[in-house]
Amino acid sequence: MSLVYSEEQQLLADTAAEFLMAKSPVAAQRALRDAGAAEGFDAALWREIVDMGWSAIPFPESLGGLAFGCKGLGAVFEQIGRKLSASPLLSSVVLGGAVIELAGTEAQQAEWMAALIGGGKRIALAVDEQPRHDPAGIALRAESNAGGYLLNGSKTFVADGIGADAYVVAARSAGRPGERAGISLFLVPADAPGLRMSPMRMLDSRNHAVLALDGVQIGADALLGAAGEGFDVLDAALDRGRVCLAAELLGASQALLDMTVEYLKTRVQFDVPIGSFQALQHRAAWCHAHQELARSAVMAGLAALDDPALDGAARARLASLAKWKAGDAAHRISREAVQMHGGMGVTDELDVGLFLKRIRVAQACLGDGDFHVQRYGELGTAED
């Protein structure tokens, strides 16, 4: 398991950096926000991203992918984080695509993989129901009937749920909330009768949605994988998303740290640059230390996703480690960044606030620090 990017992966990262610098600078995200773009991303940019092949990176060639691995994808997400660049790459390709890849029948894969990779269609993953992430706590009911399944319940904090063509809905077909057994995954078209989507305007100005499913009837062919056994696939897909999101957080906190260190060198008070004050130097140095730790954790998480030799628990632990540590470092750095920028740090004029907001949302997304610490501990104990 290698913790550094290969030359090819580094090359991809450099290409991504160059592309995003030109096509998706932070100013573009600010403009999207100011325009109140409902989908939270620029469709033209998404088209170009697809044309460059980023959406094909993680999938096997048999499904039309490039089989370039998750580490390569992580290299891209890190650059995405640096520019706060919004696109459905995480929601539709990493999360949605993973479920289709891991659980889809040949027919489902034939219908969806090419469309997801080609950007012609989008899927959003609907898991959360409560304010905090809890994939085992699913309560949305799936009752089997003659026509297939009847879904009743609601979903929230669905990333890129606005404008999606279909949702992967995690539902409970047996058991009680809190149990891993009894969870089933369904592909539900966005225009299914009884399904109502409403936008959630959140701090990061991205695309988030609430879904209400009121007697949504779907066919038996909408089931992804085995009935009642969806948790493992869901968790594996979530782990891909968690690590890629961790890479995005790593990029965001790196950009913010660089920006802050630059400010410390140029902002003059008491006739000297404020970066000459030891009180600030030591705090900035700690930010750097946590950023390096986070980088190691993220690289391990990415490598674990690509390593077939690891057992599931070991892979899941490293995914939780990556999401936790990247969130932890980004949290520390974003708080220091605001404080060290002084009065300017709390103005909307500076990009610092945009980073702070995106980082806080990304921290909560796919499991916050407390969630992943608990998960890491449980997986470790289960192993022993």
Place this chain on the structure above:
Amino acid sequence: MSTIEDFRRETRAWLEANCPPSMRTPMPEGELVWGGREVAFETEDQRLWFARMRDKGWFCPDWPVAYGGGGLTPEQTAVLEAEMRRLRCRPPQINLGIWMLGPVILEFGTEEQKRQLLPPMARGEIRWCQGFSEPNAGSDLASLKTGAVDAGDHFVVNGTKIWTSYGDKSDWMYMLVRTDPDAPKQQGISLLVVDMRSPGIEAKPIDLISGKSSFCQVFFDDVKVPKGQLIGPLDGGWTLAKALLQHERRAMSKFGELSLPTRFDLLSIVGRYLPPPASSSPADVVLRQRACAMAMDEMAYSLSAQRMGEEMRAGRDVSGLMSIMKLVHSEQEKDKFEVLLDVLGHRALGWEGEAFEAQELALARAWLGSFAQTIAGGSSEVQLNVIAKRVLELPEGNAGRQGK
């Protein structure tokens, strides 16, 4: 054709044939072998492994053969290290001289010094200690006062060094001395090597809050040191000291890769002392969560050590990562023991006797010992200064501070 691959094959075969199986197991700290005049082996395998590696010149594989080294190219040395890691070979010995002083002598020493000092070092016959800190020169190392006065064919050394690890068990010391008391403080310093059997030297172990320690204070009373034992230029020792400290960081990172088994595994201790989650009180749950977060930070650190090794081998600049390792490790250890003390409750507060298990007593001592870790070898504050200046390139403050 591919000679490096031939070398890899030969090296692997040699290691497999010559590294005894018991030398491929994780090494408890008590089983480190220290090279020196009186090298002590606990097992026959330790002795064999030591002798075989010595005879290959592989204590210092990349030194020239003329000075007792293995004469390997950097590429071959990397292969040897990789193969040793692959087979989980223990280092045949621990030797500060080889890791820190050796490279400095190779770079700055005279031909005569190289021929005199390096071969015994390469055979693991000399145990070295480091005389840098003084009672009044800790973080501000350049304010050191131990003096070496020119007395014709030799120097006369007077003063004292402190925090000298194994000062009482070492054969030779490399030390910083003041040779020009009138020069600006970093410019009047020289590097000497001194035989610890010289008359006038006394090493006294220091008791710490954790009990007995390997640290000593070493006193120098009119100690005669031949002029030939000055390494590098007179009054030019500060440059050499900085080079030594860089080798120290590299040695520490190598040492980090040896992955000594952690003596106190957080999660297994939690499993033993805290009730299972099903019957946990809210306080137990919080404590378990704290311990788990600590274990994750530890994991992030050990992954960082692994990443640093990989990046170094890939020829990338690791200065930014290397600069955090000592700081993070020592601070994490302190935090970890605080969590463990909370997990064990009063069981972690024993000093000695039958009322406590050996591991509980060891934990109490280790907690006290952890306080030294953020002070020794460059305090955390000095480490933070170094990161701020060298890595983040933040501007110098008005006070003349360390860590430039």
